[in-house]
Amino acid sequence: MTEQRIGIIDLGSNSVRLVVYERTASGAHRVIDGSKRSARLSEQIDENGVLPDEALDELVDTINHFRLICAHHRTGHIRAIATAAIRNAANREQILFRLEAETGMPIEVITGMQEASYGFLGMINSMNIQDGFLIDIGGGSTEVSLFRNRSLVNAVSFPFGCVSLTKRFAEGGLLSDDRLQELEMHIAREVGGESWISHSPGLPLVGIGGTVRALGKIHQAVTRYPFESFHNYTMTDKTTEELFHLLRSQPLDKRNRIPGLAKDRTDIIVPGLTILRTLFKIMGASHYLVCGSGLRDGLFFSTRFPERPKLDNVLEYSVNNLAALHPEAPRQHMAQVSRNALQLFDALQSGYSFPEQSRSWLDTASTLYRIGASIDYYDYNKHTFYLIVNSHINGLSHKETLLCAAIASFKSRNRARQQAAAYKPLVSEEDLSLICMLGSLLQLAIALDRSETQAIGRLRIEHADGKLLLYAAMAEGSLVVERKEVDALASDFRKLWGIAPVLYPPDYR
Numbered sequence: 339m340t341e342q343r344i345g346i347i348d349l350g351s352n353s354v355r356l357v358v359y360e361r362t363a364s365g366a367h368r369v370i371d372g373s374k375r376s377a378r379l380s381e382q383i384d385e386n387g388v389l390p391d392e393a394l395d396e397l398v399d400t401i402n403h404f405r406l407i408c409a410h411h412r413t414g415h416i417r418a419i420a421t422a423a424i425r426n427a428a429n430r431e432q433i434l435f436r437l438e439a440e441t442g443m444p445i446e447v448i449t450g451m452q453e454a455s456y457g458f459l460g461m462i463n464s465m466n467i468q469d470g471f472l473i474d475i476g477g478g479s480t481e482v483s484l485f486r487n488r489s490l491v492n493a494v495s496f497p498f499g500c501v502s503l504t505k506r507f508a509e510g511g512l513l514s515d516d517r518l519q520e521l522e523m524h525i526a527r528e529v530g531g532e533s534w535i536s537h538s539p540g541l542p543l544v545g546i547g548g549t550v551r552a553l554g555k556i557h558q559a560v561t562r563y564p565f566e567s568f569h570n571y572t573m574t575d576k577t578t579e580e581l582f583h584l585l586r587s588q589p590l591d592k593r594n595r596i597p598g599l600a601k602d603r604t605d606i607i608v609p610g611l612t613i614l615r616t617l618f619k620i621m622g623a624s625h626y627l628v629c630g631s632g633l634r635d636g637l638f639f640s641t642r643f644p645e646r647p648k649l650d651n652v653l654e655y656s657v658n659n660l661a662a663l664h665p666e667a668p669r670q671h672m673a674q675v676s677r678n679a680l681q682l683f684d685a686l687q688s689g690y691s692f693p694e695q696s697r698s699w700l701d702t703a704s705t706l707y708r709i710g711a712s713i714d715y716y717d718y719n720k721h722t723f724y725l726i727v728n729s730h731i732n733g734l735s736h737k738e739t740l741l742c743a744a745i746a747s748f749k750s751r752n753r754a755r756q757q758a759a760a761y762k763p764l765v766s767e768e769d770l771s772l773i774c775m776l777g778s779l780l781q782l783a784i785a786l787d788r789s790e791t792q793a794i795g796r797l798r799i800e801h802a803d804g805k806l807l808l809y810a811a812m813a814e815g816s817l818v819v820e821r822k823e824v825d826a827l828a829s830d831f832r833k834l835w836g837i838a839p840v841l842y843p844p845d846y847r
Contacts, residue, residue, distance in 0.1 A: 343358055343416070344416075344417070345358045345416040346358075347601055348421070348634050348637075349377075349418065350421050350423075351373060351377075351422045351477030351478030351499055352379075352380065352499070352500065352811070353374055353377055353548070353602075354404075355373070356373045357369055357372045357638070358371040358407070360411075360664065361642070363489045364665040368663060370597075373403075375403075377393075377397065378475045379478070380423045381504070387427060389424070389429060391421065399455060401418065401443055408747065413697075414639065417446070417641055419436075419447075420448070421476060422477070422479035422480070422497070423478045424445075426497065434447065446685075451477065453476075454472075454481035454483050455636070456633050457483070457633045459636035460635030461632060462488055462639075465570060465602055465627070465650060466653060466733040467542070467652075468488055470485060471535075471541055471621050472542070474541075475499060475500055475547045475610050476547060476631065477499045477500060478500050478501070479497070479529070480617075481495045482612055484541075488648075496528050499543075499613075500548075500549055501787060502608075503612070504605060504606045505520060506522060507524070507609060511604060511607075511608065513586055513609065525526060525617070536622065543617070544628075547645075548600075548603060548610075552600065553578065553581065556585075557581060557794070560581070564751070565739075566728070568628050569629060570630075570736065571627070582612075582657070590605060596768075611692060614626075623806055638687035645807075653731070653734065656733055658705070664711075664725070666708075666711050667712075670792055671792070674703060675784050675787055675812065676704040678784075678786045679703075682779050686768070687801040696772065700779065702734070703742045703776070704783060706742070708724065709721075709748070710723070710724070710725055722747045723743045727739060730837065737764050740758075740765055741773060744758065746780070748774065748776075749783065750830075751770075756768060758770055778827070778835070781811070784823075785823035786824065787820070793817060794820070795814070796811060796812035797809070797810060798811045801837065805834070807840055809842050812843065813844040818843075825841075834836055
């Protein structure tokens, strides 16, 4: 299979973005390039609803620049979409004619409902969440959706965004008490016609788009959060209120120095957060969740998988995709190790009160334990930990990602403790014990296929006299390599599990 590349150009109301996705020869998908240019299209629309020629000049230049980047990557398919600013412009047809004539690029103007649908698809394919609200605060529109059982139930696109409301209510990015009250009342009036928004209290509010990402980044910077990812980051109503009032109280020159806040968002962040907070209150939502995926990801999935764009299992897809990005590890060996690990877990877990997701974490760790060899086989454990932590596996919380990384790279309790120390307070002493137990179980599963020949066709497991008896019921050869490996780790395994593994050859009676 040859490499295939898809380019997505998003002509947003606040910024214009490019993302280039690649399908590798091993079947994995990844982003290989991306670019962003501030546009502020909503801000430039005049009192007659017209986007002026000066704005179009810059837009043409940006699209042609992005096309050159795509050409450099030999991108086979480019999809360019336009949202609220162009969708609602009075001179929309002239805009599209000029853009297509001067760039050679057909532009799709998507409706507000399509924007909501693509945003939902990007989010639901990157998070393990069943029910909630979704909000996408753009420069010129805001999409709100309700989903149940991972399916879209209701959606609406409101004709306001952080750029358009800044222009109307917060000239220069400052929002007085009176103007804040006017803005909140304006949003409430616009939302009032959609009664379903207030009829499902207690659900999380998932946010996509620059406003919510900025909120997560600022909070992580303020609290010195130890995990470097804002995707799947949780925030409370109280925390958000505190940050909002801090930001609103700052003049732009001081706000500009707040860690985590990009300079091109300094003036629009407060009106954007006003939209977020007002809708949160109307919904009666339980908490905020920051999502790093969104519209462009939804467009990718709908383009790459037009028949079935929504994933059935987010975690499974993400783990298998990451494994395929590092194909140096033999797939048959990895599959055998995973089978061994899960069989061992099923045989031993009844005597312990493991967390509900422990089996899934072990499955993830066993599938990925050797990806670090793509950097360097020697000390690949260390590289595996780094790759798992920094690949941001979808379907896992930050804590779960750390647990899986530590289990996959486990060598000893001391090393696991050193890894966990950098991520306090996300990883507790109780978590450390779980890492050691599941990590040692994975080491045993690896030992059972140390020759990487899948010599053991079927394994029978029994307990007797403080021993974990492993019978190779169906096997090829005497399993000399595997037996030595199991014997070598038996002592450490017994310290953690209270039972020592012994592997018997297939001819044992």
